[in-house]
Amino acid sequence: MTDSLTLPAGPMGEWPELLPGWVWLCGAGPGDPGLLTIHALNALRQADVVIYDALVQEAILDWAPQAEHVYAGKRGGKPSAKQRDISLRLVDLAKAGKRVLRLKGGDPFVFGRGGEEAQTLIQHGVPVRIIPGISAGIGGLAYAGIPVTHRDVNQSVTFITGHDQTGEATASLNWKAIAEGAQVLVIYMGMKHAEHIANALLDAGRPADEPAAVVSSATTPDQQVLETTLGRLAGDIAASGLEPPAILCIGRSVLMRQVLDWQALMNGETPRDLDPLGRGLPAEVS
Structure with missing residues (x-):
C-alpha cells in the first residue's frame, strides 16, 4: 500500500511542507x-x-x-x-x-x-x-446509510458528547432544551451512559417510539448497526453485545437506513422500504 499510493499534483502547485519544529x-x-x-x-x-x-x-x-x-x-x-x-x-x-x-x-x-x-x-x-x-457523527452514520440531515425530517441537528471530563454522564446539559430544540440528535461516546441519556430525553418529552440507531466501529470492516427506538435503546444495546467506539443517532432520519443501506445493496440485498418516511411521493418530488 505504501509504495503504490502517490500524491496527485496540487491544485495550486506544491503541497504544503511540514517543516521541522511544526x-x-x-x-x-x-x-x-x-x-x-x-x-x-x-x-x-x-x-x-x-x-x-x-x-x-x-x-x-x-x-x-x-x-x-x-x-x-x-x-x-x-x-x-x-x-x-x-x-x-x-x-x-x-x-x-x-x-x-x-x-x-x-x-x-x-x-x-x-x-x-x-x-x-x-x-x-x-x-x-x-x-x-x-467526523464519525457524519461519516460513520453515512456508512450506515443514515443521513444526518434530510429535508423531510430535520432542519437542525445537535451533536452531543456522552460524558464529561470525569468520564461520567454529562451533568451540565439541559436535556429539556436539547429534546425540544433539534429533530435529530447525534451522540458521541454515549454507550456507557445510554440508559441515562435515554431516560433524560424521555423525561424531557421525546417519544419512546422515536427511531434510534447505534453504529459501532463505523466505516471499518467490524462495523455493526443496531436499529431500535429511544425507549428500547439501553436494553437493546445491553442485549446486542455491541462495544465502543460507537455513535448513537436519535431521530426519524434513522428510518432512511431502510432504503439507503448501501452496503447491504452492494451485497445484493433489496431495500426494506423504498419510502420509509411514508411521503407517498417519489423522492425527486418536492
Missing part, C-alpha cells in the same frame, strides 16, 4: 483509511513522528513508514495517557526540531480535545497547522 494537528476520519484527506496523506509522508489516537487504524500508519509511531490513545475505563502529558510531549518534540504529526480519529475539533492541544502548542510558541477530518 506540529500538524490532523483528523484521520472515522476509520476507513480511504476517508483521509489528501492533506493528511501529505502529512503522513513527511512526518518524523506520528502521535496517534486509539481510533486511528494501523493501515493509516503504513503511509508513514519513515516516521516514529507513538501511541497516545484514550479509551474509557482503560489505562490511558494523560492529556497534559500528550500536549507537552508534542511541545517537546517540536522544540527538538521534529516534524510532528498529531493524528486524531474523526475531526480533531469535534469532541477530540484538538482545541486544547493546539492552544497548548501556541502558548509554548510552537507553530501549528490544523487539518480537519471527517
Whole structure:
C-alpha cells in the first residue's frame, strides 16, 4: 500500500511542507483509511513522528513508514495517557526540531480535545497547522446509510458528547432544551451512559417510539448497526453485545437506513422500504 499510493499534483502547485519544529494537528476520519484527506496523506509522508489516537487504524500508519509511531490513545475505563502529558510531549518534540504529526480519529475539533492541544502548542510558541477530518457523527452514520440531515425530517441537528471530563454522564446539559430544540440528535461516546441519556430525553418529552440507531466501529470492516427506538435503546444495546467506539443517532432520519443501506445493496440485498418516511411521493418530488 505504501509504495503504490502517490500524491496527485496540487491544485495550486506544491503541497504544503511540514517543516521541522511544526506540529500538524490532523483528523484521520472515522476509520476507513480511504476517508483521509489528501492533506493528511501529505502529512503522513513527511512526518518524523506520528502521535496517534486509539481510533486511528494501523493501515493509516503504513503511509508513514519513515516516521516514529507513538501511541497516545484514550479509551474509557482503560489505562490511558494523560492529556497534559500528550500536549507537552508534542511541545517537546517540536522544540527538538521534529516534524510532528498529531493524528486524531474523526475531526480533531469535534469532541477530540484538538482545541486544547493546539492552544497548548501556541502558548509554548510552537507553530501549528490544523487539518480537519471527517467526523464519525457524519461519516460513520453515512456508512450506515443514515443521513444526518434530510429535508423531510430535520432542519437542525445537535451533536452531543456522552460524558464529561470525569468520564461520567454529562451533568451540565439541559436535556429539556436539547429534546425540544433539534429533530435529530447525534451522540458521541454515549454507550456507557445510554440508559441515562435515554431516560433524560424521555423525561424531557421525546417519544419512546422515536427511531434510534447505534453504529459501532463505523466505516471499518467490524462495523455493526443496531436499529431500535429511544425507549428500547439501553436494553437493546445491553442485549446486542455491541462495544465502543460507537455513535448513537436519535431521530426519524434513522428510518432512511431502510432504503439507503448501501452496503447491504452492494451485497445484493433489496431495500426494506423504498419510502420509509411514508411521503407517498417519489423522492425527486418536492
